[in-house]
Amino acid sequence: MYNLKDLHFSTERLYIRPITVNDRQGWLEGFNNRHPSQYRHDKGKVNMDECDKDWFFSYVKNIQNLIKNDDTxxxxxFLKNGQHIGMADIKILSRSDFQWGECGYFLHNQFWGNGYAYEAMHKIIEQCLDTLQLHRIEAHINVDNEPSKNLIKKLGFKYECTREKFIYEFDEWTDNEVYFINLHNERIIEE
Known part of the structure; x- marks a missing residue:
């Protein structure tokens, strides 16, 4: 539905774009240089042994297909120097009469505390309300994930509800709080 080039955004310090096969080394470095887990919602170091060139090529191809199919x-x-610092996504929940999506994100923990998550998500949400013509974007956040809730609120999302036993994580069904932003909310707070 959208040309991959339409999905390249930049901010003062970041490039935001779909991953390409040329990103493998930087992508691996981001994961390999992670610090140990710092709290429950931080995976910390991740074993990347299975992520050889073939695996990564398949991963990128899958991302391109999800975009082509208007799915995710x-x-x-990326920092402007090309260093991979994390990922974000917008999942299309419904088109037709809804134009409804869900956002997710993570930053490698070695880059926390620099405002990168806010900077990236500010741009992505703004562009996805406009470029992807979404009316509503939700964020589903674990009830005890205060850093993510604070970020979403700073971006202008509003609390809607708590969904009980909504997602299977940590070997149990956990509750999630749902936050949303739409074209009728105040737009994202400008710095």
């Missing part, structure tokens, strides 16, 4: 838009987050 997955973005790599």
């Amino acid at each position: 838009y997955i973005f790599g987050l």
Whole structure:
């Protein structure tokens, strides 16, 4: 539905775009240089042994197909020097009369505390309300994930509800709080 070039955004410090096969080395470095887990919602170090060139080529091809099919838009987050710092995505929940999506994101923990998540998500949400012509974007966040809730609120999302036993994580069904932003909310707070 959208040309991959239409999905390249930049901010003062970041490039935001779909991952390409040329990103493998930087993508691996981002994961391999992670610090140990710092709290429950931080995976910390991740074993990347299975991520050889063939695996990565398949991963990128899958991302391109998801975008082509207007299913999920997955973005790599890069510093202007090319260093991979994390990922974000917009999953299309419904088109037709809804134009409804869900956002997700993670930053490698070695880059936390620099405002990169806010900077990236601010641009992605703004562009997805406009470029992808979404009316509503939701964020589903674990009830005890205060950093993510604070980020979403700072972006202008509003609390809607708590969905009980909504997602299977940590070997149990956990509750999620649902936040949303739409074209009728105040637009994202400008810095």
